[in-house]
Amino acid sequence: MADIIQLLPDNIANQIAAGEVIQRPASAVKELLENAVDAGATNVQLIINDAGKALIQVVDNGKGMSETDARMAFERHATSKISNIEDLFRIKTMGFRGEALASIAAVAQVILKTKREEDETGIQLEIENSAVIRQEPVACPTGTSIAMKNLFFNVPARRNFLKSNPAELRHIVDEFIRVSMAFPEVFFSLTSNGQQVFCLEKGTLKQRITQILGSNYAAKLVAVQEETDYMNIYGFVGKPETAKKTRGDQYFFVNNRFIKSAYLNHAVMGAFNEMIAKDSFPMYALFIDLDPSQVDINVHPTKQEIKFEDEKIIYAFVQSAVKHAMAQFSITPTLDFELDAGIQQLDAVSKPFTEENKSGAVSSSLYKTFTQKNQAHFVESKSGLKHWKDLMGSGEAANTNNLVGKTSMPTAGETIGQQQPLYHATQGNRVPELLMQLHNSYLLATTANGYLLIQQQNAHERILYERFSAAIEGKPITAQRSLFPVTIQMAAADAVLLQELLPDLNQLGFQLEPFGNNTFVVQGSPADLATGNEKYAVEKILEQYKHFSTDLKFSKREKLLRTLAIQQAIKAGTSLGEKEMQQLLEDLFACKVPAVTANGKPVFIEYKKEELDKIFGR
Ligand code: ADP
Ligand code: MG
Numbered sequence: 001m002a003d004i005i006q007l008l009p010d011n012i013a014n015q016i017a018a019g020e021v022i023q024r025p026a027s028a029v030k031e032l033l034e035n036a037v038d039a040g041a042t043n044v045q046l047i048i049n050d051a052g053k054a055l056i057q058v059v060d061n062g063k064g065m066s067e068t069d070a071r072m073a074f075e076r077h078a079t080s081k082i083s084n085i086e087d088l089f090r091i092k093t094m095g096f097r098g099e100a101l102a103s104i105a106a107v108a109q110v111i112l113k114t115k116r117e118e119d120e121t122g123i124q125l126e127i128e129n130s131a132v133i134r135q136e137p138v139a140c141p142t143g144t145s146i147a148m149k150n151l152f153f154n155v156p157a158r159r160n161f162l163k164s165n166p167a168e169l170r171h172i173v174d175e176f177i178r179v180s181m182a183f184p185e186v187f188f189s190l191t192s193n194g195q196q197v198f199c200l201e202k203g204t205l206k207q208r209i210t211q212i213l214g215s216n217y218a219a220k221l222v223a224v225q226e227e228t229d230y231m232n233i234y235g236f237v238g239k240p241e242t243a244k245k246t247r248g249d250q251y252f253f254v255n256n257r258f259i260k261s262a263y264l265n266h267a268v269m270g271a272f273n274e275m276i277a278k279d280s281f282p283m284y285a286l287f288i289d290l291d292p293s294q295v296d297i298n299v300h301p302t303k304q305e306i307k308f309e310d311e312k313i314i315y316a317f318v319q320s321a322v323k324h325a326m327a328q329f330s331i332t333p334t335l336d337f338e339l340d341a342g343i344q345q346l347d348a349v350s351k352p353f354t355e356e357n358k359s360g361a362v363s364s365s366l367y368k369t370f371t372q373k374n375q376a377h378f379v380e381s382k383s384g385l386k387h388w389k390d391l392m393g394s395g396e397a398a399n400t401n402n403l404v405g406k407t408s409m410p411t412a413g414e415t416i417g418q419q420q421p422l423y424h425a426t427q428g429n430r431v432p433e434l435l436m437q438l439h440n441s442y443l444l445a446t447t448a449n450g451y452l453l454i455q456q457q458n459a460h461e462r463i464l465y466e467r468f469s470a471a472i473e474g475k476p477i478t479a480q481r482s483l484f485p486v487t488i489q490m491a492a493a494d495a496v497l498l499q500e501l502l503p504d505l506n507q508l509g510f511q512l513e514p515f516g517n518n519t520f521v522v523q524g525s526p527a528d529l530a531t532g533n534e535k536y537a538v539e540k541i542l543e544q545y546k547h548f549s550t551d552l553k554f555s556k557r558e559k560l561l562r563t564l565a566i567q568q569a570i571k572a573g574t575s576l577g578e579k580e581m582q583q584l585l586e587d588l589f590a591c592k593v594p595a596v597t598a599n600g601k602p603v604f605i606e607y608k609k610e611e612l613d614k615i616f617g618r
Pocket of ligand 1: 031035036038039060062063064065073074078079080081094095096097098099100101102143144
């Protein structure tokens with residue numbers, strides 16, 4: 001029998017290889033934009049026609065190419081960015097495989113114009129089916145312009161696989177955003193079918209983010225920044241109230257390369273924790289810079305996954321950086337600023353730093369800077385203000401007394417239970433008045449380090465929100481049966497709405513029964529709701545709920561929880577007795593997130609004694 005193996009002709013091999021790199025117009029856009037950035041351009045223009053199917057052109061003012069380089073650039077594995085295997089571990093450019101231009105030349109008609117600063121004239125190349133079909137000198141500015149026309153003109157099967165123009169355009173815009181966000185110091189524009197879609201002036205990262213994602217983020221970004229010798233993180237997260245119902249405005253970059261990482265996303269989501277509704281997504285654009293030897297970017301050109309040398313440390317680092325940023329935003333100094341128990345048990349974190357592992361893995365240098373330097377503020381937070389749970393001694397009544405200071409006030413340094421109470425009343429006995437209400441709206445509570453000013457309505461809103469959230473999934477709120485059940489007659493639309501909410505309302509202590517004809521009977525209401533108020537309460541709930549209902553980012557249930565919390569919270573202007581204030585504080589600091597309401601309003605401000613002393617020149 002005859003032998004059957006044969007080598008593929010070059011053009012077929014090229015087309016197959018090209019298919020790996022250039023899957024759709026957006027992949028070519030990404031490669032060309034990255035090449036422009038790698039060439040040091042400060043001005044990059046992307047022009048597309050027909051969602052990139054007819055034309056994709058990138059014009060840059062980068063360093064350009066010599067005549068020989070211009071021809072070489074389209075060969076497979078031709079690159080100026082690495083020359084040996086070690087270079088792979090210190091990559092500073094976006095490209096390095098030398099595959100993009102070769103792939104583009106295999107599947108589109110290409111016109112290249114390029115000129116270096118030092119050359120008088122530039123060169124123009126026309127390429128089709130991987131071959132140069134025309135070459136001539138050309139007058140052009142310094143930089144490079146690459147136009148690729150009729151993508152997949154010679155691979156009809158692939159061309160037929162392309163999606164509709166709006167879908168392909170969406171992919172292109174995504175890539176454009178990912179590259180332009182990472183380089184705010186570079187001007188980028190995008191023109192589609194002659195219309196300018198983006199025009200991004202050079203600026204700061206914050207400006208770039210608002211240029212891209214919309215100016216409504218302008219006042220709503222919280223800066224994230226942590227540095228170690230080994231790894232830096234910087235960028236922005238959106239304030240809790242900007243969280244959206246759809247995932248979307250979430251960007252991670254590692255060494256300026258956009259990546260997708262469910263793992264790191266989880267780290268950020270964990271930092272937001274109770275501050276946002278469970279089914280909503282916060283905005284973030286976070287940049288992690290670390291030694292290129294710690295990441296394996298050599299996965300696949302079109303894949304956005306990335307491998308880290310020590311993923312868990314990076315997880316912890318990202319999460320604590322975001323928590324730290326959030327904590328500062330909520331004006332709470334040390335809100336839950338500790339490593340997860342799970343992460344603390346990791347060898348890298350829990351094991352002492354021995355000579356043995358010092359000499360070994362590179363990851364230990366990561367470990368070192370992370371644990372020693374970056375953990376400094378964990379340590380700080382522990383010696384100063386502890387976790388809120390400690391603050392209220394896990395809600396034990398004995399410790400509450402320390403806060404309100406009515407009984408058995410500890411002297412400085414005295415401990416209660418296992419732990420040094422965080423917010424014990426005073427240092428010594430100097431301040432007899434430990435807690436008071438101001439303007440029937442604010443509570444003043446002294447702490448070990450200063451004092452807190454607490455907005456009572458916001459505090460109560462937070463308490464109720466957490467209580468209702470717990471009730472909706474677990475033990476229902478006890479209802480008190482009405483002795484004389486009232487009936488409520490509703491407008492038809494309201495009745496439909498109420499009907500939908502019935503199961504959740506039931507769980508929250510409102511026992512409502514449909515009675516036909518848009519009528520409901522209130523059989524019971526939450527035990528702490530004043531009787532006789534049921535009808536009014538239900539009407540108010542619906543009213544407030546409707547206020548939220550245009551807000552698409554939350555689920556029905558989430559809206560209901562927020563509605564009830566807002567509606568049932570004690571209002572500012574309500575005078576509170578000693579006991580009520582005490583209870584409020586106790587409940588507040590038993591909350592998971594005492595510092596902000598579910599809707600993102602601050603609950604309290606802390607004034608530190610040392611800062612006050614500074615103000616008064618003491
Ligand atoms: P890679 O970017 O991986 O090196 P490419 O195929 O994308 O591979 O590009 C090949 C080479 O062509 C690059 O290494 C670079 O030297 C040169 N090149 C590509 N685009 C440009 C550009 N816009 N300006 C200057 N040089 C470029
Ligand atoms: Mg490239």
